[in-house]
Amino acid sequence: MGLYILAINPGSTSTKISIFDGENEVFTENIVHNYEELKKFKKVIDQQDYRYKAVINALKERRFPLDKIDVIVARGGIMRPVRAGTYRINEKMLEDLKNAVGGEHASNVSAFIAHRLAKEKGIPAYVVDPVSVDEMEDVARISGLFGIDRKSLSHALNIRRVVYKIVQELGKTPTELNFIVAHLGGGISIAAIEKGRMVDVESSNCQGPFSPERSGGLPILELVELCYSGKYTKEEIKRKLIQEGGLYSYLGTKDVKEVEERAQNGDKKSALLLDAMIYQIAKGIGEMATVLKGEVDFIVLTGGIARSERICDAISERVEFIAPVRRIPGEEEMKALAEAVCRVMKGEEEVLCYGEEFQYV
Numbered sequence: 001m002g003l004y005i006l007a008i009n010p011g012s013t014s015t016k017i018s019i020f021d022g023e024n025e026v027f028t029e030n031i032v033h034n035y036e037e038l039k040k041f042k043k044v045i046d047q048q049d050y051r052y053k054a055v056i057n058a059l060k061e062r063r064f065p066l067d068k069i070d071v072i073v074a075r076g077g078i079m080r081p082v083r084a085g086t087y088r089i090n091e092k093m094l095e096d097l098k099n100a101v102g103g104e105h106a107s108n109v110s111a112f113i114a115h116r117l118a119k120e121k122g123i124p125a126y127v128v129d130p131v132s133v134d135e136m137e138d139v140a141r142i143s144g145l146f147g148i149d150r151k152s153l154s155h156a157l158n159i160r161r162v163v164y165k166i167v168q169e170l171g172k173t174p175t176e177l178n179f180i181v182a183h184l185g186g187g188i189s190i191a192a193i194e195k196g197r198m199v200d201v202e203s204s205n206c207q208g209p210f211s212p213e214r215s216g217g218l219p220i221l222e223l224v225e226l227c228y229s230g231k232y233t234k235e236e237i238k239r240k241l242i243q244e245g246g247l248y249s250y251l252g253t254k255d256v257k258e259v260e261e262r263a264q265n266g267d268k269k270s271a272l273l274l275d276a277m278i279y280q281i282a283k284g285i286g287e288m289a290t291v292l293k294g295e296v297d298f299i300v301l302t303g304g305i306a307r308s309e310r311i312c313d314a315i316s317e318r319v320e321f322i323a324p325v326r327r328i329p330g331e332e333e334m335k336a337l338a339e340a341v342c343r344v345m346k347g348e349e350e351v352l353c354y355g356e357e358f359q360y361v
C-alpha cells in the first residue's frame with residue numbers, strides 16, 4: 001500500500017508502538033518505562049515529554065526514518081464522552097486531556113505524543129475509539145443517586161475490533177448482530193453492543209466485576225467508612241481501588257496465570273478468588289443480556305485472561321445458555337488503530353471532529 005502508519009498505545013508502565021504499512025505490521029516495540037522514573041510525574045499528562053523521547057529513541061533504534069511516516073494514530077484517552085470512531089487530534093481534545101476532564105489514564109498522554117510528532121512532520125494525527133466512547137441509552141446513565149451518573153468508560157478499541165472481526169468472518173455488518181463483549185485484562189469491561197452501538201458498559205474502574213488490579217463495584221457504606229477512616233489520602237484510596245484492588249488486594253499479584261498455578265497447586269484462597277472473579281464476570285454478562293432483552297448473537301471473551309481455557313470454560317458454563325461463546329484471546333489494539341486509519345484513507349469512514357458535538361452528554 002505504501003502508507004506508513006505509526007500507532008502509539010501507552011499503558012501504565014509501557015508504551016507500545018507499531019509501524020504498519022497499510023494494514024500490514026512492519027514491527028511492534030513495547031517500550032518498558034522505568035517505574036521509578038514514571039513515579040516522579042505527578043500527573044499522567046506530565047509524562048508526555050518523557051514518553052515522546054522514548055518513542056523517538058525506539059524508532060531510531062529500529063532505524064526507521066521519521067520522514068517515512070505518513071500518518072500517526074493513537075489510542076484515545078478519557079476525554080469527554082464521544083461516539084465511537086476516528087477523531088482528528090485538535091486543540092480542544094488536547095485541552096480536555098490536559099485538564100483530565102474525564103479522569104486520569106495512561107492513554108491520556110498518547111494524543112500529545114502523536115500531535116507533537118505530526119506537527120513537526122506536517123502529517124495528520126488521529127485517535128480511534130477512545131476510552132470515553134459513550135453510546136449509552138439515557139436509561140443506562142441513571143445511577144440511583146442524583147448528582148452521580150453512570151459513566152461509559154471501556155476498552156472500546158479492542159471491544160469494537162473483536163466485533164468487526166466476527167462480523168467480517170460471517171460476511172455481515174455490525175448493524176446486523178448483537179454482542180456482549182467481555183474484555184478481560186488488568187482491568188475488565190463488559191459491553192452490550194446492539195446493532196453496532198455500545199448501549200451499555202460496565203468497567204472495573206467504576207463498577208461491575210473486580211479484575212486483577214481493580215475493585216469493581218463495592219458495598220457502598222463500607223466504602224464510605226474506608227474513605228473516612230483517616231488512614232488514607234484521597235489519592236491513596238483511588239490507588240487502592242484502581243491499581244491495587246481486585247485480585248492484587250487479596251493475593252499480592254495481578255498475574256492471573258500465577259493465581260491459576262497457585263490454585264492448581266492446592267492454594268484454596270487463590271482458587272476461591274479465581275472462582276469469585278469468574279462468578280462476577282458471568283454475572284456482568286448476564287446483566288448485559290437483559291440490556292439486549294435476551295437477543296444476543298454472540299458472547300465474546302477477549303483480553304489477556306481469555307488466554308486461559310480453564311477460565312473461559314468456567315465463564316462459559318454459566319453464560320452459554322444465553323448465546324454461543326467465542327474466545328478471542330489477547331488484544332489487537334495496534335491493528336485496530338492501523339485499520340481505522342486505512343478505512344479513513346480509503347474514504348470508507350468519515351473523520352470525526354472532537355468538540356463539534358457531544359451528542360451523548
Ligand SMILES: Nc1ncnc2c1ncn2[C@@H]1O[C@H](COP(=O)(O)OP(=O)(O)O)[C@@H](O)[C@H]1O
Pocket residue numbers: 011184185186187212254255256257258260303304305306307308330331
Ligand atoms: N495464558 C494466560 N492465562 C491466564 N491469564 C493470563 C494469560 N496470559 C495473560 N494473562 C493475564 O492477563 C492479564 C493481563 O491482560 P492484558 O489484556 O494483557 O493486560 P492489560 O490490561 O494490561 O493490557 C494478567 O492478569 C495476566 O496474568
Ligand SMILES: CCCC(=O)OP(=O)(O)O
Pocket residue numbers: 011131153154155185186187188189203205
Ligand atoms: C477505563 C477502561 C479502559 C481501561 O481500563 O484500560 P486499561 O486496562 O488499559 O487501563
